[in-house]
Each structure stands twice: as C-alpha cells, then as structure tokens.
Amino acid sequence: MRPEKDSVPTTxxxxxxxxxxxxxxxxxxxxxxxxxxxxxxxxxxLETATGRSWTDLLxxxxxxAEEIEVFRALVERRRSGExxxxxxxxxxxxxIEVAVDPRVLVPRPETEQLYEIAEAVVEDPxxxxxxxxxxxxxxxxxxxxxxxxxxxxxxxxxxxxxxxRENARDAGLDVTILLGDLFEPLPGNLRGRVDLIVSNPPYLxxxxxxxxxxxxxxxxxxxxxxxxxxxxxxxxxxAEAAPDWLRPGGVVVCEISEFxxxxxxxxxxxxxxxxxxxxxxxxxxxxxxxxx
Numbered sequence: 001m002r003p004e005k006d007s008v009p010t011t012x013x014x015x016x017x018x019x020x021x022x023x024x025x026x027x028x029x030x031x032x033x034x035x036x037x038x039x040x041x042x043x044x045x046l047e048t049a050t051g052r053s054w055t056d057l058l059x060x061x062x063x064x065a066e067e068i069e070v071f072r073a074l075v076e077r078r079r080s081g082e083x084x085x086x087x088x089x090x091x092x093x094x095x096i097e098v099a100v101d102p103r104v105l106v107p108r109p110e111t112e113q114l115y116e117i118a119e120a121v122v123e124d125p126x127x128x129x130x131x132x133x134x135x136x137x138x139x140x141x142x143x144x145x146x147x148x149x150x151x152x153x154x155x156x157x158x159x160x161x162x163x164x165r166e167n168a169r170d171a172g173l174d175v176t177i178l179l180g181d182l183f184e185p186l187p188g189n190l191r192g193r194v195d196l197i198v199s200n201p202p203y204l205x206x207x208x209x210x211x212x213x214x215x216x217x218x219x220x221x222x223x224x225x226x227x228x229x230x231x232x233x234x235x236x237x238x239a240e241a242a243p244d245w246l247r248p249g250g251v252v253v254c255e256i257s258e259f260x261x262x263x264x265x266x267x268x269x270x271x272x273x274x275x276x277x278x279x280x281x282x283x284x285x286x287x288x289x290x291x292x
Contacts (some may be wrong), residue, residue: 024062031057034075041084045074048088081214094141098167103159104134105224110278111137111200111255114285117276118198118253119145121287125195126150129245131182131238132201134224136164136175142198143173149195151175154185157223182234183241194245197252199238204257205231232260232267239267239288246271246290258282 027046034042046057049071063071077087085091085106090099093107094115100106115138125146130139133153143151153175155161161179168175178185204225209217216225227234235254242252252271256264261275261283271288278284 024064025068026060027052027057027063028060030063030068030071037075037078041078042075044084044088045078046071049074081218083215083219086219091135091137093137095144096137096141096171098135098137098140099163099170100135101163102219103157103163103221105200105220107135107137110284113278114138114198114200114253114255115141117285117287118142118196118251121251121253122146122196124148127190127194127247128152128196128198129183129186129190129194130154131197131199132156132224132234133164133177134160134200136167136177138198138200139164139175139177140168140171140173142196143168143175144171147173152186152190153177154180154182156181157221160221160224182237183245186245191245193247195247195250197238197242197246197250198254199252200255201234201238202227203231203235203255203260205229231257232263235260235264235286236267239264239271239273242268242288243270243290248290249292250290252286252288254286255284256286258284261286 030046031042043054043057047054050063050067052061074087078084083106085100086102090097091107094112119142126149128142128146128149128151130153133139133155136153139151139153143149153164155164158179161177164177168177202225204227206226206229209222209226235256238254246252264286265273265275268286268288271290273286273288275283276285276287
C-alpha cells in the first residue's frame with residue numbers, strides 16, 4: 001500500500017500547442033513531443049493508445065490520426081495526476097495480471113514482496129484468507145500458486161469487492177470474495193482452520209494524507225490508505241482476532257508502515273510477531289504464527 005514517491009510531471013504546453021492535423025505521425029516524433037513525461041511513461045501511454053509493441057514504436061512506425069488523439073488524451077490524464085496504472089487499466093502482480101481503477105489501490109512492489117513472503121512460509125495450505133483485498137491481487141495470486149487451497153477474500157468497500165470478483169473471474173480462478181469488515185463476513189466454521197492470513201490493510205495516519213503525492217492523494221481511495229488517527233488501528237484489530245482463526249502453526253503476514261515496526265510487533269506478540277524489511281531496507285512486513 002506504500003504510495004509511490006515519484007511526483008506527477010508538470011504541465012508542458014508543447015503537446016497542447018502542436019497541431020498534428022489529420023496526418024499520420026512517426027511514433028518517435030510523438031514520444032519526443034512530451035518531454036515533460038518520463039520516457040517510460042510516454043512509451044507506455046503510446047503503447048496503450050496504439051496497441052503496438054515497444055519494439056514497433058522504437059522503429060518509428062507511423063501512428064494514425066485517431067491514435068494520436070487517443071495518445072494526447074492519455075497524456076493529459078497523466079498530467080492531471082491520474083496514476084499511470086489506472087490509465088493502462090491493469091497491473092502485473094506475481095503470476096497474474098489484475099485490472100485496476102479508482103475503486104482500488106494500485107498494487108505496489110512491496111505488496112508483491114508480501115506475496116512472495118506468504119507463498120514461501122506455507123506449504124500446501126488448505127485455507128487462505130486475504131483481508132482488505134482491494135483488487136484481489138493477493139488472493140488471486142495465492143490461488144494461482146496453491147490451486148487446491150480454498151481462498152477467501154474480504155473488503156469493506158463494495159466497489160473493491162465488485163472489481164476483485166471481476167478479476168478472479170477473468171483469471172479463471174475460484175476465489176470467494178465477501179463484502180464486510182476484516183473477519184466479519186467469513187463463515188464461522190473457518191475458525192481455527194485457516195493456514196494463512198494475508199493483508200495489505202490501511203496503515204497510514206489521517207494526518208499523513210496531506211503529504212502524499214498528488215496521484216495518490218487525489219486519485220486512490222482514501223479508505224484503503226488511512227487506518228485512523230495513528231495508522232496502526234486496523235493492524236491491531238487483525239492481530240487481536242487472528243489467533244481465533246488460525247489453525248495451530250498457521251501463519252499471518254501483513255504489510256505495515258515503515259514507522260510502526262516496533263508497535264506492530266507488540267500487537268502481534270501473541271503470535272511471536274517478527275518484523276521484516278522490504279527491498280529498500282525499510283520495516284515493511286509483520287509475520288506471526290499460531291502456537292503448534
């Protein structure tokens with residue numbers, strides 16, 4: 001859930017004032033026409049607008065007038081701060097790809113690392129639960145990795161649940177996605193039977209929102225980012241309830257704020273909570289296990 005640190009490019013008038021008319025234009029000229037965007041962003045927008053591969057675009061193929069207008073519209077959306085992933089419409093995540101839009105957070109590399117940790121700490125799990133599922137990326141990726149597991153996912157946002165169900169359907173994977181707060185919508189007979197709980201919950205404090213990059217602050221759902229006045233409120237609730245749902249030896253893995261490692265470890269003390277760092281060296285995950 002950690003917001004990306006890249007700032008949104010400032011507006012450059014050159015694309016706006018350039019008149020492409022009704023003629024075709026070289027893809028390389030189009031890319032040069034947006035120097036205010038990072039090269040990789042301009043390329044990805046042009047790929048989205050034309051449906052062509054980067055190799056073709058790099059060779060300087062001709063782009064039709066209709067595609068130019070689509071590209072210009074996509075550039076303006078990015079300049080306004082809309083996340084690139086929303087414009088593209090999907091994000092690769094582990095072994096799968098999920099659709100994303102303003103109903104859900106954009107999955108970050110840290111959450112992909114959470115997936116990698118989770119799939120490494122269990123062997124042949126029978127029951128997996130993903131809390132605060134958002135786009136369903138964790139639940140669907142884990143179902144792909146463990147096809148014989150029964151996978152449940154929950155989210156308090158009906159919009160997120162709708163998109164997660166669409167993503168599971170499009171992936172052809174059987175994941176039960178339920179609307180509700182954390183463990184509340186799960187079948188009661190799962191108590192004491194869950195092998196793996198994963199979550200990328202809200203973990204920002206309310207006061208942190210003002211300092212977020214504009215693409216996160218103005219476009220991604222605040223309820224998926226902010227836990228409360230302190231930021232660890234949702235994690236504390238997960239830690240309190242998880243022991244009732246885990247089987248003996250069952251594991252819980254959650255993404256956390258880099259500033260809350262010691263506090264979150266205390267929340268998960270009954271599960272011997274261990275804090276692990278992300279690829280940037282920041283405290284980013286808590287791993288707990290129920291006593292055998």
